Amino acid sequence: MAGLVTMPGLAAAVCAPAATAIFPASGIAGTSVTATIAGSGLAGGTLTVYGDAGLTTTVQSSAETTLTVRLDLAVAAVPGERIIFVDTPGGTTGVSFVINAVGGPVVDAVSPPLIATLGQALAVTVSGADLGAVTAAGIAISGAGVSVSSATPSLDGTTLALTFTVDPAADLGTHAVTLTSPGGSAVLQLYVQRPPPTIATVEPAAGEVGATVPLTLTGTNLLGAALVVTGSGVTISGVVTPDDATLTATLSIDAATSPSTEPRLLIVTTESGQTTAEFFVVAAGVLTVTGIEPGAGEPGQTVSVTIHGLHLTGADVTESSPDLGLTNEVVVDDETLTLDVVIAGGAATQTNWTLTVSGAAGSTDVTFRVLAPGDPFIGSLSPPFGNRGSTIALFVHGVNLALIVPGTGVDLSGPKIVESNATAIDDRTVRATIAIDPLANVGYRDVTVNLTSGKSDTRSAGFRVNVPGQVPVIDDVAPGLVPSGATTSMQVSGSNFAGGTVLVTGPGAVVTNPVVNGAGTLITFDLTLAPGAPAENRAVIVITENGTARCGISTNPEPPTLLAAKLVKPGALFTVTSSSFRLFVFEFSVSELFTPGPETWTIADADGSLTLSRLDDVDIGRAYRERHRGFVRVRAVTTTNRIGISPAQAIRR
Numbered sequence: 001m002a003g004l005v006t007m008p009g010l011a012a013a014v015c016a017p018a019a020t021a022i023f024p025a026s027g028i029a030g031t032s033v034t035a036t037i038a039g040s041g042l043a044g045g046t047l048t049v050y051g052d053a054g055l056t057t058t059v060q061s062s063a064e065t066t067l068t069v070r071l072d073l074a075v076a077a078v079p080g081e082r083i084i085f086v087d088t089p090g091g092t093t094g095v096s097f098v099i100n101a102v103g104g105p106v107v108d109a110v111s112p113p114l115i116a117t118l119g120q121a122l123a124v125t126v127s128g129a130d131l132g133a134v135t136a137a138g139i140a141i142s143g144a145g146v147s148v149s150s151a152t153p154s155l156d157g158t159t160l161a162l163t164f165t166v167d168p169a170a171d172l173g174t175h176a177v178t179l180t181s182p183g184g185s186a187v188l189q190l191y192v193q194r195p196p197p198t199i200a201t202v203e204p205a206a207g208e209v210g211a212t213v214p215l216t217l218t219g220t221n222l223l224g225a226a227l228v229v230t231g232s233g234v235t236i237s238g239v240v241t242p243d244d245a246t247l248t249a250t251l252s253i254d255a256a257t258s259p260s261t262e263p264r265l266l267i268v269t270t271e272s273g274q275t276t277a278e279f280f281v282v283a284a285g286v287l288t289v290t291g292i293e294p295g296a297g298e299p300g301q302t303v304s305v306t307i308h309g310l311h312l313t314g315a316d317v318t319e320s321s322p323d324l325g326l327t328n329e330v331v332v333d334d335e336t337l338t339l340d341v342v343i344a345g346g347a348a349t350q351t352n353w354t355l356t357v358s359g360a361a362g363s364t365d366v367t368f369r370v371l372a373p374g375d376p377f378i379g380s381l382s383p384p385f386g387n388r389g390s391t392i393a394l395f396v397h398g399v400n401l402a403l404i405v406p407g408t409g410v411d412l413s414g415p416k417i418v419e420s421n422a423t424a425i426d427d428r429t430v431r432a433t434i435a436i437d438p439l440a441n442v443g444y445r446d447v448t449v450n451l452t453s454g455k456s457d458t459r460s461a462g463f464r465v466n467v468p469g470q471v472p473v474i475d476d477v478a479p480g481l482v483p484s485g486a487t488t489s490m491q492v493s494g495s496n497f498a499g500g501t502v503l504v505t506g507p508g509a510v511v512t513n514p515v516v517n518g519a520g521t522l523i524t525f526d527l528t529l530a531p532g533a534p535a536e537n538r539a540v541i542v543i544t545e546n547g548t549a550r551c552g553i554s555t556n557p558e559p560p561t562l563l564a565a566k567l568v569k570p571g572a573l574f575t576v577t578s579s580s581f582r583l584f585v586f587e588f589s590v591s592e593l594f595t596p597g598p599e600t601w602t603i604a605d606a607d608g609s610l611t612l613s614r615l616d617d618v619d620i621g622r623a624y625r626e627r628h629r630g631f632v633r634v635r636a637v638t639t640t641n642r643i644g645i646s647p648a649q650a651i652r653r
Contacts, residue, residue, distance in 0.1 A: 016091040016480050016552035017041035018537035019641070021114075022084065024128065025107040026098040026186035030075040034060070035097075037067040040539070041090055041552045050585060050637065051082035052604045054099060073099050080606065081187055081583060083637055091480060091554050093537055094641035096176070096187035104184025105130050114177070114190040116146065117272070119168035125161055126179070132157030133181035140178045142582065142639040145170025146192060166192060172507035173534050176582065176639040189641075196273030197221045202266065204335050206280040206290055206310040210255035217247040217277065221270065224510065226503040230265040230545040233257030234281065239501070239514075251279070259283040263290070265383050269543050271505040275393075276383055280310075287311040287361035294428055296369040296377040296399045300345040307337040307357060307366065315359035323347035323370065326355075343370055350375075376400045376449050378459040387468035387546070389438035394463070395431055396449060402427040403451040411448045412463055416440035440465050470496040471547035477540050480553050484508065485531035492523045492542060492551070500544035504553070508533030529555060535642035557581075557644040560608075560636040568624075568653040570617050574632065576608035581636035581644065584608045588620045590630050592648045599623055608636070621653060628653055 019039040027033045037045075043064045047057040054077025058070040067086065077099045085094040100106070108128040116122040136151040145167035152161040160179075170192050177188040199219040207213035217227075223244045227236055233254040241247050247268065263278035282288040289309040297303035307317070313334045319326055325342035332338060337357070349372040354365045371377055377399040386392045396410060402424045404410070409422040410430060416437035423431050430449060444461035474494040482488050492502060498520030503511055508530035515524050523542060535557035539550040560581055565572035574586055584607075589600040601623035603610060612620070624630040631648045638644065 014090045015041040015477065016537060016554045017045060017086055017088045017093040018552050019086055019093040019095045021189060022095040022097055023109050025096065025188055026100055026105060027071060027073050028102055028104060028106065029073050029077045029079065029099050032070065032072045035069050035071050037069060037086060037095055038065060039093065040065055041088060042067050042086060045086040045088045048085045048087060049082050050085060051583065052078045052080060054078060055082050055097065057084060071097065079184055083583060083641055090552065096641065098184065098186050100184030103130055105134060105179060105181050105186050107186040107188065110188060114188060116164055116166045116190060116192045117195050118166060118170055118192065120166060122164040122166060125159055127159050130157050130183060131160040133183065134160055134179050138180040142176040143171040146175050146190065173536055174640040193272045194270065195221045197225055197268050197270050197275050199268060199275055199277040202277045202279060205278065205308060206282050206288065206335060207251055207253050208282060208284040209253055209257050209259055210284055211253050213251040213253065215249045215251050217268065218245055220245060222247045224270060224503065226269045226501045226543050228267045228499060228501055228543055228545055229279065234264060253281055257281055262384060267545060269503060271503065278382060282310050285361060287315065287357065287359045287364060289357055289364050289366045291380060292366045293379060293397060294399045295367060295379040296371050297341060297343050298371050298373050299343050299347045299349065301343050303341045303343065305339055305341050308335060310335055311361035312337045312359060315357050318356045320354040324353055324368065341368060371399065374400060374453060375455055376451055376457040378447060378449060378457050378462065381447060381462050385464040385466050386434060386436050387466050388436055388440050389468065391433065391435045393431060394434045395429060397429055399428060401430045401449060403453050404430045405450050405452055409450045411450065413446040414441060417445065436465055442467055469546040472496045472500060472542045472544050472549040474542060474549045474551040477551045477553055482527060482529060482553055482555055484529040484533040484555055487526050487528040490525050490527045492540060493521060494549065495521055497521060497523055497542060497544065500542055503541050503543065504538055505541065506536040506538040509538065534640055535638050536640050557638050557642050560634055560644045560646050562634045562646040562649065564632050564649050564651060566652060568612065568617060568620050568651055570612055570614045572612045574610040576634055576636060581608060581638055583637040585635045586610050586632065587635065588623055588630060588632050590624050590627060592631050594633065624653055
């Protein structure tokens with residue numbers, strides 16, 4: 001099955017922002033640094049700081065995916081973590097920044113990005129300064145299933161090599177990674193996702209013009225996947241993933257659609273990636289062959305062959321050459337026929353012969369080639385086409401492909417196509433990456449495989465470069481704030497949605513009932529977030545055969561539970577009992593509105609347990625204007641940098 005990476009669409013909407021990182025992620029008190037906040041939906045963002053005083057922020061420039069900011073760290077700033085919140089018309093998102101004393105770790109960058117996959121180790125290099133004292137034991141990671149197996153600093157402390165172990169059952173979504181040394185700390189965000197989807201089988205792999213076809217795909221990592229199909233005249237409905245290995249749907253093939261020997265692509269998408277499989281639209285009631293594998297063999301071999309198609313029930317196969325013998329014919333089902341092709345030892349090589357498949361629904365021919373020993377052979381390519389500006393995983397199916405030249409062994413004719421990563425999966429399959437320039441000539445290209453033995457094979461006009469249709473564009477997603485533990489009716493407005501569908505990223509999200517209107521300008525769907533689904537910045541992704549577009553939504557956490565003392569006095573204890581938060585600001589105010597200014601006093605706390613000092617008592621008294629009654633609440637930050645706010649509680653003084 002083939003993999004496909006489509007061109008992303010440019011979202012024009014006011015989307016909920018999502019900040020994924022800030023670098024540098026830490027700095028030294030008394031210095032000023034220029035930092036970059038990365039993410040999406042950041043254009044026009046303004047900044048506020050959450051936590052202790054001592055950090056002043058100024059936006060220097062803004063774009064959709066980056067904010068450049070100046071950070072001034074006061075000399076007297078208390079060391080510790082602050083949250084820098086980015087506020088836009090679409091909502092709020094946050095990143096962690098830590099102020100350290102001289103000698104504390106400074107994290108300038110992490111490469112590659114901190115995006116991990118279930119069951120796979122992730123190796124990254126942290127660069128910066130004063131990283132030499134960071135050890136694996138000094139790194140804490142929120143959530144379950146992710147740990148650091150090794151932490152190796154360079155001798156000069158400017159780099160730190162980290163290896164993360166990710167359990168196959170690790171918590172999905174955002175984890176806070178805290179690097180601690182005797183001199184201070186830094187906090188990074190690591191995102192854990194599932195592996196990309198794969199497709200092993202498509203049942204059926206062909207359907208008649210005018211038919212309604214129940215479709216089943218089997219593979220891996222299919223839970224929550226979205227499905228679209230290339231071309232017109234075929235619609236998809238009822239997409240369900242009952243388990244991680246199965247996707248079912250219904251294909252409706254219009255009676256006016258023309259049958260074709262070229263397959264449609266079934267595009268399967270999750271937040272982790274895309275893959276494709278082939279589906280053929282064939283003439284109604286006619287015996288059709290859509291493929292043969294393998295389609296070649298050498299003299300003296302007995303080749304086990306599978307013929308794919310439709311209306312093969314009761315079919316028989318005959319050969320056109322005395323050099324070929326056909327045995328053990330078995331009609332597996334209406335789409336599959338197997339047989340052994342016995343090639344005579346003295347058979348002429350470099351010769352194509354015809355196998356005729358005949359049955360009650362008609363007959364058709366398929367070609368079988370006799371090769372010289374060791375010669376490669378290209379039988380088919382998946383996918384057989386790709387769009388300008390796209391990067392695809394191209395699979396070459398054939399015979400004698402194990403000796404493909406690593407990296408460069410697949411070549412497409414003509415300019416503006418870059419081939420790389422050619423790898424033999426087995427003797428009959430090669431995978432390569434094909435990058436098609438946005439200005440590549442449209443039309444057919446020859447495909448050549450080159451072996452380390454010096455032998456090669458070329459399939460004339462084996463691949464076609466297409467002009468893509470218009471990519472989807474999102475204008476709005478409503479609502480932008482979605483609760484967990486509920487099903488919410490959603491709508492996405494924009495353009496170029498025809499034939500498309502939608503998915504939502506992040507753990508615990510399930511999309512059902514997607515419907516595109518006739519104009520291709522509106523998608524409605526139901527979004528269910530599981531109870532306890534983490535408060536995350538999520539993306540709504542619209543997928544069509546031409547590309548994708550995304551727009552952010554968000555989920556707020558449940559309010560933290562605050563156990564508050566009844567009386568403000570030195571030694572009074574205020575405790576947050578909720579376990580899903582990691583940074584806290586206790587607020588004391590004369591009003592339930594907690595208006596910023598002299599009538600509200602805030603105290604930052606790292607562990608959710610605050611004991612008032614004598615000075616705290618004095619400061620709160622000023623905020624209460626010496627009244628004997630006021631209010632207290634706590635604003636708490638999750639590991640995903642979302643804020644939960646407890647209800648206001650009255651308190652005496």
